[in-house]
Amino acid sequence: MDQPVPKYYRIYEELLNDIQKGVYQNDNLFPSDTDLVKKFNVSRGTIREAIKLLFQQGFLIRKQGKGTFVTYRKIEQDAEKLIGFTELMKKHNLKPSAKVLKKEIVIPTANISHLMNLKTGKKVVRLIRLRYGDSQPLIVERSFFNYELFEPIFDMDLEKNSIFELLHKKTKTELGNALQRIEAISAGKEEHQWLEVDLRTPLLLIKRLIKPKDQQIFQYSEDVYRSDRINFSTKTVPYNPDFGLNPLPLDLSEKDWF
Amino acid sequence: MDQPVPKYYRIYEELLNDIQKGVYQNDNLFPSDTDLVKKFNVSRGTIREAIKLLFQQGFLIRKQGKGTFVTYRKIEQDAEKLIGFTELMKKHNLKPSAKVLKKEIVIPTANISHLMNLKTGKKVVRLIRLRYGDSQPLIVERSFFNYELFEPIFDMDLEKNSIFELLHKKTKTELGNALQRIEAISAGKEEHQWLEVDLRTPLLLIKRLIKPKDQQIFQYSEDVYRSDRINFSTKTVPYNPDFGLNPLPLDLSEKDWF
DNA sequence: CTTGTTTGGTTGTCTATACAACCTATCTGT
DNA sequence: ACAGATAGGTTGTATAGACAACCAAACAAG
Numbered sequence: 262m263d264q265p266v267p268k269y270y271r272i273y274e275e276l277l278n279d280i281q282k283g284v285y286q287n288d289n290l291f292p293s294d295t296d297l298v299k300k301f302n303v304s305r306g307t308i309r310e311a312i313k314l315l316f317q318q319g320f321l322i323r324k325q326g327k328g329t330f331v332t333y334r335k336i337e338q339d340a341e342k343l344i345g346f347t348e349l350m351k352k353h354n355l356k357p358s359a360k361v362l363k364k365e366i367v368i369p370t371a372n373i374s375h376l377m378n379l380k381t382g383k384k385v386v387r388l389i390r391l392r393y394g395d396s397q398p399l400i401v402e403r404s405f406f407n408y409e410l411f412e413p414i415f416d417m418d419l420e421k422n423s424i425f426e427l428l429h430k431k432t433k434t435e436l437g438n439a440l441q442r443i444e445a446i447s448a449g450k451e452e453h454q455w456l457e458v459d460l461r462t463p464l465l466l467i468k469r470l471i472k473p474k475d476q477q478i479f480q481y482s483e484d485v486y487r488s489d490r491i492n493f494s495t496k497t498v499p500y501n502p503d504f505g506l507n508p509l510p511l512d513l514s515e516k517d518w519f
Numbered sequence: 520m521d522q523p524v525p526k527y528y529r530i531y532e533e534l535l536n537d538i539q540k541g542v543y544q545n546d547n548l549f550p551s552d553t554d555l556v557k558k559f560n561v562s563r564g565t566i567r568e569a570i571k572l573l574f575q576q577g578f579l580i581r582k583q584g585k586g587t588f589v590t591y592r593k594i595e596q597d598a599e600k601l602i603g604f605t606e607l608m609k610k611h612n613l614k615p616s617a618k619v620l621k622k623e624i625v626i627p628t629a630n631i632s633h634l635m636n637l638k639t640g641k642k643v644v645r646l647i648r649l650r651y652g653d654s655q656p657l658i659v660e661r662s663f664f665n666y667e668l669f670e671p672i673f674d675m676d677l678e679k680n681s682i683f684e685l686l687h688k689k690t691k692t693e694l695g696n697a698l699q700r701i702e703a704i705s706a707g708k709e710e711h712q713w714l715e716v717d718l719r720t721p722l723l724l725i726k727r728l729i730k731p732k733d734q735q736i737f738q739y740s741e742d743v744y745r746s747d748r749i750n751f752s753t754k755t756v757p758y759n760p761d762f763g764l765n766p767l768p769l770d771l772s773e774k775d776w777f
Numbered sequence: 778c779t780t781g782t783t784t785g786g787t788t789g790t791c792t793a794t795a796c797a798a799c800c801t802a803t804c805t806g807t
Numbered sequence: 808a809c810a811g812a813t814a815g816g817t818t819g820t821a822t823a824g825a826c827a828a829c830c831a832a833a834c835a836a837g
Contacts (some may be wrong), residue, residue, distance in 0.1 A: 267820060293787060304822045309788090317575075325788045326829025378636060380733060477636070525790060551817060562792045583818045584799025656825090 269310035272301055276311060280320055280331055291321060291329040332465055347423045350394045358396070359420045362455070363389040366408060373405055376470065377478045384408040386415065391455050397455045404482040410434075411479075434476070446485070456487050527568035530559055534569060536722075538578055538589055549579060549587040580705070590723055605681045608652045616654070617678045620713070621647040624666060631663055634728065635736045644673065645653045649713050662740035668692075692734070698745040704743070714745050 282380045285291055285433045292300065297308045312329065315321045322330045350357035362513045369377075377385065386406040391398055414427040453460045465486040472478045543549055550558065555566045570587065573579045580588045608615035627635070627643045634641065644664040649656055672685040686692045704724045711718045723744040730736050 269820075295787080310820085323788065324829085325827095326786085328787060378735075407832085467836085470830060527790075553817080564793085565791060568790085580801085581818065583797095584801085584816085586817060588799090 272311040285331045358393045360391045386411045401485040531569040531572045543589045615650045618649045644669045659743040
């Protein structure tokens, strides 16, 4: 019944707790397998078992010959209470700002149409913004908006203002809910250029479907975060050997947003 | 660049291919670790590595002391061209039939409302059907239907007829598309009773969101299949060490259905 | 100062073995 | 015929070691 939890799982839990507490801050560098063997006084296979869970759940990135790096970092944010970027920055005494890299009206791919519950051929607004905290680039925001819902604010200044604040002022739209999914990725050329990080730097990719209250889907976005600056907190799941695919602590689920 | 593919991955691919070809038919029993060590002439750790991928992707269920069992079985079905139950049965020379276990109008949970893109408090039709091929129970179908769209056929005979056929006749509704996700589960009490399998027998759970052409979401369903009778074919993904979370070959994606 | 080599560190893969925990078939005693 | 013990099989966990492949810092040669 209440069987003992394996060593590797205990180690996984402790390492995850450390990650979430922000123990590994500078340079993201995580202890090597060799160091962890010494720390926990177990075999390397046991260490690798624990780290593999963290890797599969997106908390770590591993590079043969290079090392292990944490993807979740700083700017603490409880995923159950995620708030708008502007409010998040203010919370950390950072000045929020943005730069519009692209704003255009396009016919989206079939996949995007479907995700946003739109008929094929229906136009959307495609927006890419670079968001800063105290002039430091933090997030690349790649979004698609429902064209009809977005139209009232299309020509407004999207660098100085929160889109939802504009929308609320103009149309009385109220905040609804969103679905999100978090992944770890490596920086590509655009991220390298825009976020001022090295190529292949570990970053966080958060995909969201946002829906205002009592309305259809308004926005689908894929936002890339500098994981050395912004940290999302999560929870472990209880050890269960019957469960093959360990889900991300944050999977598609309903969250209240803005 | 073109690095050699590891042994464990080759073995994983071969075993997956065998699973999809239906090599393991009778009793679902998969070869033991010991047998596979002999067959492939590698260490048990290498075998375990390969099997863990299959386990994590839902193709296998493992039970300590008991063995390894395949979750994907027979009644071959290409996931890219999934068709209606009735047509699937006819394709295998089986007589389709159904039994309505429950049909009621309810206020769904917030989660179901959201999945179906409905306003909170909006009624849905909740339907549970047991579907048979040649009087053999094959599928437990637990569905929620958009009440307004379903209303024209609410009082019709849902045991003798395909819901979409009825809907098409009554309202000229045409087939649209669906999203689906496949998981492996163990039989609980209801599955034990309705599908006539032992408790904890491995079964397939398929969650679907179904949308007719040019309309809003019509149905969300969670169907449990006897995996010893119905097989869904899939594809492997190329070996990629950078990718921690190996996705199910079938993730949320767009498929044409009925 | 630049380039190539060497060294030492990293992770990934593979092998082998041992023991724990679980399960089932067979055997033995009543 | 039945219950308990035993034996043999299974998967899960842990250990130890070896080698491949990769990476970066240090060093040597030009």
